[in-house]
Amino acid sequence: MEIPKTADIVIIGGGVMGASAAYHLARRGMKNIVLLEKEDFFGTGATGRCAGGVRYQFSTEINVKLSLESLPMLERFKEEIGQDVNYRQCGYLLIATDEKDAAAFQHNVALQHRLGVQTQLLRGDEVRARLPLMKFDDALAGTFHQKDGMVDPNSVVAGYVRAAQGLGVKALTRVEVTGIRVSGGQVEAVETARGAIQTRLVLNTAGPWAGVIGEMAGVQIPIVPLRRQMFTTNTLREVPEDFPFVIDFTQSLYFHREGDGLLIGMSNRNETPGFDQTVDEEFELVNFEAAIARMPLLERARRASHWAGLYEVTPDAHPIFGGSPVDGFTICAGFSGHGFMHGPVAGKLMSEYILDGTFSTVDVSMLDLARFKEGRLIKEYNVV
Numbered sequence: 191m192e193i194p195k196t197a198d199i200v201i202i203g204g205g206v207m208g209a210s211a212a213y214h215l216a217r218r219g220m221k222n223i224v225l226l227e228k229e230d231f232f233g234t235g236a237t238g239r240c241a242g243g244v245r246y247q248f249s250t251e252i253n254v255k256l257s258l259e260s261l262p263m264l265e266r267f268k269e270e271i272g273q274d275v276n277y278r279q280c281g282y283l284l285i286a287t288d289e290k291d292a293a294a295f296q297h298n299v300a301l302q303h304r305l306g307v308q309t310q311l312l313r314g315d316e317v318r319a320r321l322p323l324m325k326f327d328d329a330l331a332g333t334f335h336q337k338d339g340m341v342d343p344n345s346v347v348a349g350y351v352r353a354a355q356g357l358g359v360k361a362l363t364r365v366e367v368t369g370i371r372v373s374g375g376q377v378e379a380v381e382t383a384r385g386a387i388q389t390r391l392v393l394n395t396a397g398p399w400a401g402v403i404g405e406m407a408g409v410q411i412p413i414v415p416l417r418r419q420m421f422t423t424n425t426l427r428e429v430p431e432d433f434p435f436v437i438d439f440t441q442s443l444y445f446h447r448e449g450d451g452l453l454i455g456m457s458n459r460n461e462t463p464g465f466d467q468t469v470d471e472e473f474e475l476v477n478f479e480a481a482i483a484r485m486p487l488l489e490r491a492r493r494a495s496h497w498a499g500l501y502e503v504t505p506d507a508h509p510i511f512g513g514s515p516v517d518g519f520t521i522c523a524g525f526s527g528h529g530f531m532h533g534p535v536a537g538k539l540m541s542e543y544i545l546d547g548t549f550s551t552v553d554v555s556m557l558d559l560a561r562f563k564e565g566r567l568i569k570e571y572n573v574v
Contacts, residue, residue, distance in 0.1 A: 237346075393540060422495045423494055
């Protein structure tokens with residue numbers, strides 16, 4: 191498809207945020223929408239490299255509210271969009287092994303209960319009883335919510351893109367944005383390697399690259415890309431089908447079923463910011479050793495595959511929604527590792543902001559870009 195010369199809006203970034211926003215804008219009747227993705231396929235950036243987890247268990251009211259809207263959208267995705275996304279509600283089991291985390295878990299569960307999320311608070315012995323294949327002698331507490339689970343990221347993006355195209359959206363891959371033309375404080379055009387698109391409205395959904403896109407428009411966006419990596423194992427028949435998404439919270443170590451084996455990941459607390467998406471094999475060994483200590487049967491497991499992706503981290507681990515000092519330059523990015531699960535509602539919220547000037551489904555007005563300069567940060571505890 192040829193690059194259009196003009197657009198009513200250009201959405202930069204074809205992951206879950208951009209695809210959802212394009213669909214929801216088109217569904218509301220907006221015309222001449224252009225969605226740009228620099229990779230060969232949609233959803234192969236940060237979205238396609240994530241673990242696919244979705245959860246209600248967060249430590250701030252706004253994140254719980256985003257989940258309360260977004261996860262039901264994934265439950266009815268096939269009905270609305272026509273695409274099966276394999277929502278598997280295996281539950282998240284978060285485990286605390288120090289007193290500070292155990293106390294935070296009690297606070298988080300109280301918050302979640304107040305908002306209607308019936309998370310279970312578990313004692314250490316209850317955690318151990320639920321995980322007979324794992325060694326958690328040091329578990330002090332756990333939290334579990336059955337409707338947390340797994341969704342296929344590629345299917346979500348593909349479904350939104352296909353539905354958006356059916357509503358007239360021009361969705362283009364292999365188009366790298368090289369600049370944003372601004373005049374008099376107003377967006378005028380998006381420049382790409384294949385030509386310029388005249389537009390007065392840009393939506394930056396570039397995830398870990400959102401800061402780079404912001405610089406093109408003269409907008410400083412405090413988003414740092416951080417590498418996160420994971421690996422899968424060969425078939426492990428001992429792992430039951432109902433094995434939950436297990437998070438050793440203190441170590442930021444996690445396990446969930448992937449096919450007939452496991453997917454295992456761990457945050458590298460010494461990771462330096464950057465766009466490197468190669469696997470750090472030295473740290474992978476650290477990850478594997480930590481995993482074996484928790485699940486001894488992994489001593490005889492083999493690695494089936496591995497990959498790395500990027501988190502898009504803000505100073506308070508919350509996303510940025512809304513406008514910027516440049517008229518017509520809007521932002522939906524910075525989800526700090528939980529963007530995939532909030533992508534459906536995020537796109538809907540940006541359609542409300544762009545078309546109505548306000549956020550209706552969830553009030554995310556406090557998650558604006560200006561909060562960083564004004565010191566209005568909201569810290570999320572449940573990020574791994």
